[in-house]
Amino acid sequence: MHHIEIRNVTLVYDTPNGRVPGVRGVSFATAPSEFLCIVGPSGCGKTTLLNIIAGFLAPAEGEIRIGGKAVTGYGLDRGIVFQDFAQLFPWRTALGNVAFGLEMKGVPKAEREAIALEQLRLVKLEKFAGAYPHHLSGGMQQRVAIARALAYNPAVLLMDEPFAALDALTRDEMQRLLAEVWRATRKTVVYVTHNVAEAVYLADRVIVMTPHPGTIKAEVPIRLPRPRDPLSVEFLDYQKQLLRHLTQKEEAR
Amino acid sequence: MKAILSILAAAAVYEVVARGGWFAAALVPTLPAVARTLWAMLADGTMAGHALSTLYRVFAGLALAASFGLVLGFLMARSRAVERFFLPLVSVLMPIPSLAWAPVFILWFGLGDTATVLVVFYAASFPMILNTWTGARAVNPLWLRAAGAMGARGAELFWKVIVPATSPFVITGLRLAFQRAWIAVVGAEMLAASDFGLGWVIFDAKEFLNADVMLASLAVIGAIGFAFERLAFGALERATVMRWGMVRAAKA
Amino acid sequence: MSAASVLRAAFPLVVVAALWEITAHSGLFPPRLFPPLEEVAATLARLTAAGILPHHAAETLFRLAAGFAIAAFAGVLLGIAMGRYRRAEDLLLPLVSIGAPIPGLAYAPLFLLWFGLGNTGSIILVGFVAMFPVIQNSWTGVKAVKEIWIRAAQTMGADERRLFRHVILPGALPYILAGMRLGLAQGWRILVAVEMLAAVPWGLGWLIFGAREFLNTDVMLAGIAVIGAIGLALERFVFQRLERYTVVRWGMMAA
Numbered sequence: 001m002h003h004i005e006i007r008n009v010t011l012v013y014d015t016p017n018g019r020v021p022g023v024r025g026v027s028f029a030t031a032p033s034e035f036l037c038i039v040g041p042s043g044c045g046k047t048t049l050l051n052i053i054a055g056f057l058a059p060a061e062g063e064i065r066i067g068g069k070a071v072t073g074y075g076l077d078r079g080i081v082f083q084d085f086a087q088l089f090p091w092r093t094a095l096g097n098v099a100f101g102l103e104m105k106g107v108p109k110a111e112r113e114a115i116a117l118e119q120l121r122l123v124k125l126e127k128f129a130g131a132y133p134h135h136l137s138g139g140m141q142q143r144v145a146i147a148r149a150l151a152y153n154p155a156v157l158l159m160d161e162p163f164a165a166l167d168a169l170t171r172d173e174m175q176r177l178l179a180e181v182w183r184a185t186r187k188t189v190v191y192v193t194h195n196v197a198e199a200v201y202l203a204d205r206v207i208v209m210t211p212h213p214g215t216i217k218a219e220v221p222i223r224l225p226r227p228r229d230p231l232s233v234e235f236l237d238y239q240k241q242l243l244r245h246l247t248q249k250e251e252a253r
Numbered sequence: 254m255k256a257i258l259s260i261l262a263a264a265a266v267y268e269v270v271a272r273g274g275w276f277a278a279a280l281v282p283t284l285p286a287v288a289r290t291l292w293a294m295l296a297d298g299t300m301a302g303h304a305l306s307t308l309y310r311v312f313a314g315l316a317l318a319a320s321f322g323l324v325l326g327f328l329m330a331r332s333r334a335v336e337r338f339f340l341p342l343v344s345v346l347m348p349i350p351s352l353a354w355a356p357v358f359i360l361w362f363g364l365g366d367t368a369t370v371l372v373v374f375y376a377a378s379f380p381m382i383l384n385t386w387t388g389a390r391a392v393n394p395l396w397l398r399a400a401g402a403m404g405a406r407g408a409e410l411f412w413k414v415i416v417p418a419t420s421p422f423v424i425t426g427l428r429l430a431f432q433r434a435w436i437a438v439v440g441a442e443m444l445a446a447s448d449f450g451l452g453w454v455i456f457d458a459k460e461f462l463n464a465d466v467m468l469a470s471l472a473v474i475g476a477i478g479f480a481f482e483r484l485a486f487g488a489l490e491r492a493t494v495m496r497w498g499m500v501r502a503a504k505a
Numbered sequence: 506m507s508a509a510s511v512l513r514a515a516f517p518l519v520v521v522a523a524l525w526e527i528t529a530h531s532g533l534f535p536p537r538l539f540p541p542l543e544e545v546a547a548t549l550a551r552l553t554a555a556g557i558l559p560h561h562a563a564e565t566l567f568r569l570a571a572g573f574a575i576a577a578f579a580g581v582l583l584g585i586a587m588g589r590y591r592r593a594e595d596l597l598l599p600l601v602s603i604g605a606p607i608p609g610l611a612y613a614p615l616f617l618l619w620f621g622l623g624n625t626g627s628i629i630l631v632g633f634v635a636m637f638p639v640i641q642n643s644w645t646g647v648k649a650v651k652e653i654w655i656r657a658a659q660t661m662g663a664d665e666r667r668l669f670r671h672v673i674l675p676g677a678l679p680y681i682l683a684g685m686r687l688g689l690a691q692g693w694r695i696l697v698a699v700e701m702l703a704a705v706p707w708g709l710g711w712l713i714f715g716a717r718e719f720l721n722t723d724v725m726l727a728g729i730a731v732i733g734a735i736g737l738a739l740e741r742f743v744f745q746r747l748e749r750y751t752v753v754r755w756g757m758m759a760a
Contacts, residue, residue, distance in 0.1 A: 134498025
């Protein structure tokens with residue numbers, strides 16, 4: 001049984017230089033609780049694809065099904081985390097940000113704050129519940145954003161290069177934390193990144209995309225036990241394999 | 254400390270000029286004379302009366318302008334049709350100084366509060382409209398997406414995301430509106446008030462060459478403007494946009 | 506601008522004009538107080554043809570130019586001195602911070618008392634009022650010049666004079682221009698009001714205030730139209746152009 005199903009999705013951008021395909025004929029599916037990474041260079045349409053799954057963009061062709069139901073527009077069945085730290089509402093505390101989705105659902109104040117605090121504990125930020133975003137470091141802000149996306153208990157977590165703007169050390173720490181959070185919550189995750197090592201560390205399966213137009217180049221299941229050791233030979237082999245897919249010259253079409 | 258020294262230096266220069274005997278004492282009164290006049294006007298309550306009438310007029314006009322500007326600004330940001338209709342009107346009316354309307358308002362509504370409040374309203378409306386409009390359009394699209402993904406719609410999206418996200422601009426707009434209103438009220442009172450008001454008292458004092466009354470009222474006008482600027486708006490900013498770390502957004 | 510966008514911009518003005526016409530012709534208000542637009546237009550044409558309106562406008566613009574010249578010159582000088590030299594900053598900043606928030610018009614009667622009702626009083630007042638934003642912005646601008654630009658210029662051998670000419674002045678220019686723009690706008694507002702108070706024989710402010718005595722609402726509205734047009738022209742044609750040639754071209758400010 002599939003959880004997320006993408007069938008033959010195509011999206012075309014209208015630009016001053018004519019119609020440019022953003023993604024063309026993309027199909028894939030995820031199992032429930034699968035961690036799927038989409039890897040590709042900038043301009044390969046991976047963020048576009050994520051925005052289509054999130055419902056911010058409507059595809060020109062094809063369809064998205066989640067749990068068997070066709071998806072149009074955004075909904076509370078999907079949580080989303082962006083790359084930009086500015087995604088948090090600066091006028092709300094960490095707790096207020098995390099509680100926002102529950103507030104929209106009409107969950108009573110005491111209850112939603114208890115849930116939000118629980119989510120902050122999951123990302124190890126319960127001590128900063130009362131802090132405003134501008135008092136938190138970039139890594140902490142992204143952790144709040146993850147807690148916020150999980151708080152209203154969506155079945156799917158969509159992540160658009162959430163750690164790309166962090167320094168290398170913080171990024172390692174965040175990847176470990178995300179792996180833990182994923183194990184604890186068993187969400188289906190679609191994670192977009194251009195960082196190959198990150199994909200191998202996190203994913204059950206990696207989809208490699210290439211640009212002009214954005215299409216799927218390869219699918220690589222990562223069969224490594226968790227927690228993964230980024231210095232093991234097998235880990236490095238997977239990295240090499242993905243890099244090969246990314247750097248290979250495209251055959252003439 | 255240095256600030257006090259520089260003020261003392263400026264006061265000393267003025268005092269030398271005032272006591273030098275080059276100008277008539279009525280025109281350039283010494284600072285002690287100004288202080289005595291100020292004290293006398295404060296003690297017998299006349300200054301309070303003038304200040305209260307001025308404050309009443311400025312806040313009546315400002316309240317009208319703020320509500321009008323907020324509503325119109327948000328409507329313009331949300332609807333292309335409203336924006337297209339009002340933007341040309343705003344750009345045509347804005348360059349006309351509010352006080353240029355004073356004679357017309359006086360003619361239509363007579364000397365008194367109505368004309369003054371209308372002048373203040375005219376002066377204060379534009380910063381409110383423009384800042385609300387700009388702010389509501391400049392809301393970070395990421396916040397709208399995040400809120401949308403979390404199920405915020407319609408009124409909730411407006412009150413819980415768009416309004417707080419716009420608030421740095423709105424507060425700056427209020428601040429500008431107050432500055433404009435404060436200038437406009439003094440000018441309008443000189444032209445349109447008939448018995449009370451800080452602007453009127455300064456203008457009236459000119460007739461009798463009471464430079465000490467003028468300088469004393471000037472001090473009160475400056476003090477009230479300063480107090481609102483620093484205390485009222487400062488406190489409002491500290492409670493909202495500064496606490497949220499959004500000050501830079503408003504200045505940009 | 507395309508024909509469609511001109512039409513779109515004109516549409517709301519036409520609607521408001523139509524509402525005005527309906528009100529004016531409805532007889533709700535006495536026509537002396539609420540004249541129809543054709544009467545205002547006729548007055549505008551008559552006063553322009555007779556040379557009266559141009560004379561008023563010329564007097565007003567002369568006072569504005571003279572006052573603003575004082576403000577721009579003294580303001581930039583003082584502001585840059587404050588930004589560059591500690592002493593100047595210590596001495597002037599407190600005075601500027603106290604003087605700036607006082608509405609310029611509040612000084613008007615005092616200045617008229619000291620310098621007389623004619624040109625001198627109003628020009629000095631315009632200069633004085635317009636100077637504050639110029640000082641404040643020039644000062645901020647000098648402070649905002651990036652330290653790395655100064656260091657780079659110094660390592661490339663710029664002395665104090667060339668540093669000023671080639672780094673500090675252009676670096677601070679976006680702020681200085683913004684200050685001048687604010688100053689001119691403030692000076693303009695003050696000038697119109699002061700002309701009403703000062704009872705000078707010529708000037709647009711006086712024209713509209715004087716017209717009140719004779720219930721000449723058409724003259725007042727014609728005067729207001731000219732005042733608005735001048736205000737718009739100052740904003741659009743003087744400063745936007747200046748900015749486009751300098752700071753926008755350098756990518757320091759969005760157009």
